[in-house]
Amino acid sequence: MADALMIGFGGLGLLVILIALRMPIAYSMILVGGIGVTILNGPAIFMSQLKTLAYGQFSIYDLSVVPMFVLMGNIATKAGLSRDLFRAANAWLGWLPGGTAISAIAACAGFGSVCGSSLATASTMGQVALPELFRYRYSGALATGTLAAGGVLGILIPPSVVLVIYAVIVEANIVTMFMAALVPGLIAVILFILTILVYVTVNPAAGPKRAPIDRAEFISASVSVLPVLCVFALVIGGIYFGFFNPTPAAAIGVFLVWAYGTVHGGIRWPQLRDALLQTASSTGMIYLILLGAEMLKIFMSRGGVPQAVAEWMAHSGLAPITVLAILLAALIVLGCLMDSLSMILLAIPFFWPVLVEINGGDYVDAATAGFGMTTEDLKVWFGILALIVVELGLITPPVGMNVFVISAMAKNVPMRETFIGVMPFFCAELVRVVILVAFPAITLWLPTLLRS
Amino acid sequence: QDTYTFKLHHMLSEKAPAHQKMLLPWAKQVEENSGGRVKIEVYPSMSLGGKPPELIQQVRDGVVDIIWTVNGYTPGLFPRTEVFELPTVYLNDPRATTLAMYDMFDMLKPEYKGVEVMWLHVHAGQGIQMVDKEVRKPSDFNGLKMRIPSRTGAWVIEALGAAPLATPVPELPQALSKKVVDGALIPWEIIPALKLQDQIQYFIEGANRERLGTTTFQVSMNQDRWSGLPEDIQKAFRDASGRDWWASVGDYWRENDDFGIQIAEKAGRNHVMLTEDETKEMLAVLDPVVDKWIAEVKGAGLDGQALVDQARDLIAKNATE
Amino acid sequence: MNTASVVGASLFTLPFPGDFELTEMGVCVAVFTFLPWCQMQDENVTADIFTSGLSRAWVARLVFLSAVVAFGFTLLMIWRMSVGMLDQRDYGYTTTILQIPHWYAFLPILVSLALLAVAAVLTMLDAARGSAGYHSEAEHPHG
Ligand code: NA
Ligand code: NA
Numbered sequence: 001m002a003d004a005l006m007i008g009f010g011g012l013g014l015l016v017i018l019i020a021l022r023m024p025i026a027y028s029m030i031l032v033g034g035i036g037v038t039i040l041n042g043p044a045i046f047m048s049q050l051k052t053l054a055y056g057q058f059s060i061y062d063l064s065v066v067p068m069f070v071l072m073g074n075i076a077t078k079a080g081l082s083r084d085l086f087r088a089a090n091a092w093l094g095w096l097p098g099g100t101a102i103s104a105i106a107a108c109a110g111f112g113s114v115c116g117s118s119l120a121t122a123s124t125m126g127q128v129a130l131p132e133l134f135r136y137r138y139s140g141a142l143a144t145g146t147l148a149a150g151g152v153l154g155i156l157i158p159p160s161v162v163l164v165i166y167a168v169i170v171e172a173n174i175v176t177m178f179m180a181a182l183v184p185g186l187i188a189v190i191l192f193i194l195t196i197l198v199y200v201t202v203n204p205a206a207g208p209k210r211a212p213i214d215r216a217e218f219i220s221a222s223v224s225v226l227p228v229l230c231v232f233a234l235v236i237g238g239i240y241f242g243f244f245n246p247t248p249a250a251a252i253g254v255f256l257v258w259a260y261g262t263v264h265g266g267i268r269w270p271q272l273r274d275a276l277l278q279t280a281s282s283t284g285m286i287y288l289i290l291l292g293a294e295m296l297k298i299f300m301s302r303g304g305v306p307q308a309v310a311e312w313m314a315h316s317g318l319a320p321i322t323v324l325a326i327l328l329a330a331l332i333v334l335g336c337l338m339d340s341l342s343m344i345l346l347a348i349p350f351f352w353p354v355l356v357e358i359n360g361g362d363y364v365d366a367a368t369a370g371f372g373m374t375t376e377d378l379k380v381w382f383g384i385l386a387l388i389v390v391e392l393g394l395i396t397p398p399v400g401m402n403v404f405v406i407s408a409m410a411k412n413v414p415m416r417e418t419f420i421g422v423m424p425f426f427c428a429e430l431v432r433v434v435i436l437v438a439f440p441a442i443t444l445w446l447p448t449l450l451r452s
Numbered sequence: 453q454d455t456y457t458f459k460l461h462h463m464l465s466e467k468a469p470a471h472q473k474m475l476l477p478w479a480k481q482v483e484e485n486s487g488g489r490v491k492i493e494v495y496p497s498m499s500l501g502g503k504p505p506e507l508i509q510q511v512r513d514g515v516v517d518i519i520w521t522v523n524g525y526t527p528g529l530f531p532r533t534e535v536f537e538l539p540t541v542y543l544n545d546p547r548a549t550t551l552a553m554y555d556m557f558d559m560l561k562p563e564y565k566g567v568e569v570m571w572l573h574v575h576a577g578q579g580i581q582m583v584d585k586e587v588r589k590p591s592d593f594n595g596l597k598m599r600i601p602s603r604t605g606a607w608v609i610e611a612l613g614a615a616p617l618a619t620p621v622p623e624l625p626q627a628l629s630k631k632v633v634d635g636a637l638i639p640w641e642i643i644p645a646l647k648l649q650d651q652i653q654y655f656i657e658g659a660n661r662e663r664l665g666t667t668t669f670q671v672s673m674n675q676d677r678w679s680g681l682p683e684d685i686q687k688a689f690r691d692a693s694g695r696d697w698w699a700s701v702g703d704y705w706r707e708n709d710d711f712g713i714q715i716a717e718k719a720g721r722n723h724v725m726l727t728e729d730e731t732k733e734m735l736a737v738l739d740p741v742v743d744k745w746i747a748e749v750k751g752a753g754l755d756g757q758a759l760v761d762q763a764r765d766l767i768a769k770n771a772t773e
Numbered sequence: 774m775n776t777a778s779v780v781g782a783s784l785f786t787l788p789f790p791g792d793f794e795l796t797e798m799g800v801c802v803a804v805f806t807f808l809p810w811c812q813m814q815d816e817n818v819t820a821d822i823f824t825s826g827l828s829r830a831w832v833a834r835l836v837f838l839s840a841v842v843a844f845g846f847t848l849l850m851i852w853r854m855s856v857g858m859l860d861q862r863d864y865g866y867t868t869t870i871l872q873i874p875h876w877y878a879f880l881p882i883l884v885s886l887a888l889l890a891v892a893a894v895l896t897m898l899d900a901a902r903g904s905a906g907y908h909s910e911a912e913h914p915h916g
Contacts, residue, residue, distance in 0.1 A: 022824045022835040024817035027842045048513035051857030056503040059801035242630020284811030287804045298501035362467035618793045
């Protein structure tokens with residue numbers, strides 16, 4: 001047993017080396033998983049399992065929503081939604097101090113309500129909002145920082161691909177997870193807006209004021225955003241109120257966004273083809289990581305690693321809240337190296353058993369549970385906290401994909417400045433994590449309400 | 453002396469009653485019988501990989517040594533055993549039915565290719581769980597949507613005049629609360645895990661606890677692994693999996709089911725038991741399900757009628773034992 | 774199909790019991806067809822921080838190495854899933870409601886895997902040129 005455990009931990013070391021050598025994360029997991037199982041139990045087991053493993057993993061019903069949401073987001077990026085959203089947000093919020101940046105955040109939130117990806121949100125909104133921010137002479141740091149941070153709302157506001165994956169790993173209900181993400185997502189929007197207000201109060205030159213727009217533009221801009229609201233209401237509302245399962249809802253969303261883009265003129269065959277091809281490659285990438293993660297999980301279980309970690313943490317005598325803090329901090333650190341999807345797939349299979357153990361098992365009563373809530377609620381609460389901290393990796397050095405995407409668009413702003421500009425938002429996110437940890441009811445309120 | 457380690461793989465959580473009260477005690481008994489030469493590691497929650505329907509393939513291939521699985525996950529593979537799932541064949545007695553499977557095992561054995569069966573069992577039967585409609589006769593089902601428990605369960609729902617809808621178990625509470633389905637055919641046993649007492653108003657069964665069919669399960673070992681074991685180790689397994697054990701597994705599923713309905717009753721829900729006449733009427737419309745099954749297994753070269761008669765006989769015999 | 778089913782199920786109470794398994798099978802087959810394209814687009818996520826300081830030629834060598842792994846794994850999968858297909862056929866595994874034999878789905882999957890092997894070879898050739906100092910067409914920096 002101890003030998004198996006050593007091999008298991010050795011495998012994790014090899015995984016880090018392979019990833020550092022620029023081996024795709026999916027293939028790193030596949031290699032380590034395959035080699036590990038072969039060393040532990042001989043080649044026959046791994047060979048037999050390969051016969052149907054990929055077929056089984058790729059045909060998990062709950063995952064079928066992933067390509068749908070990816071496609072919906074990809075069509076949305078080309079449908080002209082971002083322009084309308086930004087225009088409407090500007091009409092409503094543009095008059096505030098730092099108003100153009102605040103509008104960008106609001107528009108990112110709107111875009112996030114039809115798009116499940118952070119990078120797509122950052123890049124699409126960046127194309128629309130960055131030129132405006134520079135036109136109004138916003139500082140490079142604030143302009144790029146706002147969009148890099150705003151992009152994160154793509155994942156934090158449902159629909160969210162990472163959240164679907166989390167739900168599949170811990171066997172949570174996707175609908176419940178989407179419900180739980182909504183209020184924390186709105187809190188993120190509010191905190192980001194407050195951050196900008198504080199920022200321009202301290203440094204008024206960074207976000208110059210702008211004249212309010214006229215009534216006609218206000219009305220026309222507000223009307224132009226109605227289609228987005230309708231799509232969100234139908235897709236996410238339809239899921240919340242149980243009219244549709246997530247997969248058909250997402251299929252309807254794809255159709256609506258496509259219809260909008262066609263009528264609106266943004267989508268013709270070349271754009272549609274690009275969206276489909278992009279969806280194909282992103283979906284292939286996501287599923288290959290899923291397969292790798294499954295192979296790694298098999299190896300780790302056979303080596304007894306998750307069991308040992310859970311056992312060790314549970315008997316460490318640490319308070320539940322300390323363990324939670326350690327796990328969240330570990331995710332933030334991992335976020336400096338990895339994308340959020342790989343991280344969720346890699347870390348959650350280790351972290352979740354620890355939390356279940358500390359909470360007191362699957363069927364524990366809230367009154368006697370370590371975290372003071374049932375394990376079902378813990379699943380939801382931890383999922384949202386994990387989602388927030390893995391997304392922090394998108395805006396922290398050294399990798400910070402959102403920062404890369406935005407600074408590639410704003411050629412005149414050095415990347416260092418973007419990282420500096422994003423720091424206040426990073427702090428706002430930490431504040432949000434603290435709020436959500438202190439008051440689990442914020443996360444659990446909507447799922448509980450809609451369940452009854 | 454050689455020691456033998458076995459990996460037992462299944463889909464439920466390690467806190468699930470079936471893991472704690474059925475699989476672990478059995479594993480412990482085998483270990484004791486072997487004088488410590490056998491070690492059975494039980495892996496819950498599909499932690500050795502794959503989806504639940506792959507379990508049977510995993511044990512046949514030797515990816516794992518032992519599995520606990522639902523026969524219905526791989527439809528068509530266990531047609532003979534399926535007879536025990538049929539409504540009006542399975543009525544209300546998991547112990548008698550599990551023992552009938554034991555007594556009839558020679559007839560069932562041909563379909564367990566590549567595995568050595570440790571034991572088979574059923575759960576306490578599909579109860580009618582309704583969100584807010586009390587159904588007492590077949591016509592009450594008209595226009596309702598019901599969640600399918602299994603292949604033959606879909607036939608039951610159709611025979612009752614309701615529309616069958618496939619809903620994965622984890623989605624069920626949501627589907628019930630939003631009335632995507634009006635009800636479900638599942639045992640009471642599932643109530644605590646899914647907190648169905650929050651969604652379901654009526655838990656309905658027959659006058660003598662009759663249910664509308666059941667589900668069959670197996671615990672099996674890889675055939676080669678089994679054949680390669682020395683006799684004394686085989687005996688350790690055999691002794692832990694004898695007729696008494698099958699009987700107590702049946703009792704265990706009854707107890708667990710009773711626990712579920714107690715939870716619902718405590719929450720103030722209605723545990724409805726139909727009258728004798730209502731029960732008769734309900735079961736009468738399900739006869740065609742049995743006929744349909746007999747016609748279908750004929751295609752696989754099986755004498756369905758003989759299996760039905762034999763199963764009914766043995767269940768009745770074991771019920772009075 | 775899916776849209777039709779849910780609209781049917783919720784509005785007109787005309788359910789479509791096999792929709793789950795059709796969706797599962799359809800998505801599975803589709804995802805396999807995406808894999809070659811994903812490989813060609815160099816879409817598989819990598820962590821580039823440790824290697825960002827390396828020369829182009831060295832990065833190309835690492836890309837070559839990962840393409841070799843992709844190629845090897847794909848060959849292994851073609852072999853194992855062919856055996857898997859025969860198993861599925863011989864044991865008669867089918868879907869639950871519609872009773873569609875699972876092995877049907879393996880045929881298009883094997884074709885996709887063959888294309889993935891070709892894609893991996895193309896990546897290898899491209900990376901080999903890159904490591905020898907030629908400009909690499911397939912270079913899509915991630916970030
Ligand atoms: Na989103
Ligand atoms: Na980062």
